[in-house]
Amino acid sequence: MRVAIIGTGLIGASLGLAFRRAESVRTVVGHDADNANLATALTKGALDSATTNLTDAAENADVVVLAVPPSVIERVAEAVVPHMADGAVLTDVGSVKGEVVAAMERAVAGSNVHVVGGHPMAGSHEHGPETAMADMFVGATWLLTPTASTDQAALDRMTALVADVGAQPVVVDPKAHDLLVAVISHVPQLTATTLMTLAAERARKEDARLLLLAGGGFRDATRVAASNPEMWLQICQENSEAIVQVLDEYAARIGQLRMMLHDFDSERLSTMLTDAREARNAMPGKGGVSGQLVELRVVIPDAPGAIADITSTVSSLGINIEDIGIDHAPDGKRGQMRLAVNGFEAAEKAHEALGANGYEVLERAS
Ligand SMILES: NC(=O)c1ccc[n+]([C@@H]2O[C@H](COP(=O)([O-])OP(=O)(O)OC[C@H]3O[C@@H](n4cnc5c(N)ncnc54)[C@H](O)[C@@H]3O)[C@@H](O)[C@H]2O)c1
Ligand SMILES: O=C(O)C(=O)C[C@]1(C(=O)O)C=C[C@@H](O)C=C1
Known part of the structure; x- marks a missing residue:
């Protein structure tokens, strides 16, 4: 499948990295109005090719993903639709759906392009391709928002594509x-x-x-x-x-x-x-984790290798780190690393090994 990503910022470039690892995607072409963002996405390996021409990007694409700010989605959709292949899918990643999906549906009227609105519930407070991550969507919910006029085959295609980047597709009405x-x-x-x-x-x-x-x-x-x-x-x-x-x-x-x-x-x-x-x-944790997530808080010094030492101590036990984060002390000299592991047994083992290596550890169900 050939996929075009319009807007190679944080979400677009992360998606490019994920698509390039996905089995169902053969080629990823990208376009961005900002040449620096496009070049960064290409250098990071998020795209097979980049073009500064919007309509060239959409040419022969099986799926076009609009990863641009919500306010420009309608304008960009109107520009790409006439160039898209017969039967192709137009989707987006916008954080709002009602008006955005209606705008995309207006843009495809009279063509054989199918709209399926989308919204990955993953991201960050950062923006731009510099902080893009291939794993951003793994385990995340990806909302798909069909309407009464959505083509079932196009919805099925998007459901499979979203699953292929490790996300969990959930169908919901745009207004809801x-x-x-x-x-x-x-x-x-x-x-x-x-x-x-x-x-x-x-x-x-x-x-x-x-x-x-x-x-x-x-x-x-x-x-x-x-x-x-x-x-x-x-x-x-x-x-x-x-x-x-x-x-x-x-x-x-x-x-x-x-x-x-x-x-x-x-x-x-x-x-x-x-x-x-x-x-x-009772809130569900990371997708794909069936057991109880347990959080370990480990006090770490601000020293080279401290993070690697902690994570390798845990992974050498064959324990997967399901989630990770760091809270820095205001003086910048220490911090607390938050590690989530699956189940109390794994937490006990990791706790013991970290303790034996001299780390102070606090454990709690997360
Ligand atoms: N940041 C998040 O956590 C998050 C999560 C889920 C969904 N979203 C949605 O994803 C979309 C993109 O957000 P982001 O965080 O990646 O923002 P971003 O600023 O990192 O990326 C947006 C990109 O779109 C480009 N762009 C803007 N206008 C354009 C145009 N007319 N043509 C081509 N490119 C254009 C920008 O140059 C930029 O590279 C938004 O619709 C947002 O609502 C964001
Ligand atoms: O900052 C994060 O961790 C996010 O995932 C950002 C977040 C969110 O509120 O969950 C923000 C807006 C998007 O539409 C989706 C995701």
Whole structure:
């Protein structure tokens, strides 16, 4: 299969790297309006070939993936469709679907090109091809958003392609998609933004040391506040209706929480904290992991080879690291590495081996 990727930024280049390892993909051609991003994607090995001409990229492609910002999807779709092969599939990776899918369907009207909207639930707060990763979609959910007019064979083709890059395809209606992601992606981003702004302003006005005090909790809760503002402005604009609906509910819940604290209603507060804890612990982990994920927190010095020593100690036991992250201490001299492994037995073994190598380890179900 020949695939064209339009927009070789973070998601487009990651997809190119993943496609080039996928069995069903023979050739990956890329185009980007920014020549530097196109060249970086090519150098990173995300593309078999690159072209600065948009319509050349779409020529003879079996699948064209639009990995551009949501606001330009319609314009780019209109430009590529007349050049696409008979029966080809036009898809996208945009974070919003209702309006975007409708725009792509308008662009294919009268042609024999089939639209299947898509949205990988994986990414990062970074942007651009420099931080692209071949494994970005492994184990991630990939939402596919057919409509009443979607061709079943095109949906089947996209389902197989998504599975071929290691993701889990999930079919959902475009409007329903927008409300779902408002809850689990868009409002969380705005919450992180609000929290970060609050802390940064207090640090500026009251105590400059405030942000130095931040531990893993604040860092985890605000990571996505470092995302690309231009992209989020577009996401907010395109999904404002659903976001406002969820923000209203969120604001009402914050109001209830405030009242519980004001009146110190320990019973209701305790119920809320307990329910949230249970829901968080029951959250499905990384796709493909059938057992209980257990997190090991390992204190690491800021020294060459420390990360490699920890990961090789665990992998030499034949234990797969399912997830990994590092929280840096504000002084930059130490940090905590978070490793998730599958099951308590594996966690015990890894814990013991790391302890024997002199590392301080904390273990908990994740
Ligand atoms: N970043 C994430 O975590 C994430 C996750 C899932 C989906 N998405 C979606 O993926 C899409 C791309 O996001 P990204 O994070 O890769 O952004 P990015 O900024 O890294 O990449 C976008 C690329 O599109 C290019 N581009 C812009 N206008 C263009 C045009 N008219 N023609 C050709 N190329 C053009 C840019 O030069 C850039 O290289 C967006 O629709 C976003 O909503 C992002
Ligand atoms: O930063 C990350 O880890 C993300 O995966 C980003 C994230 C998300 O909210 O989950 C952000 C927007 C995209 O549409 C999909 C993914």
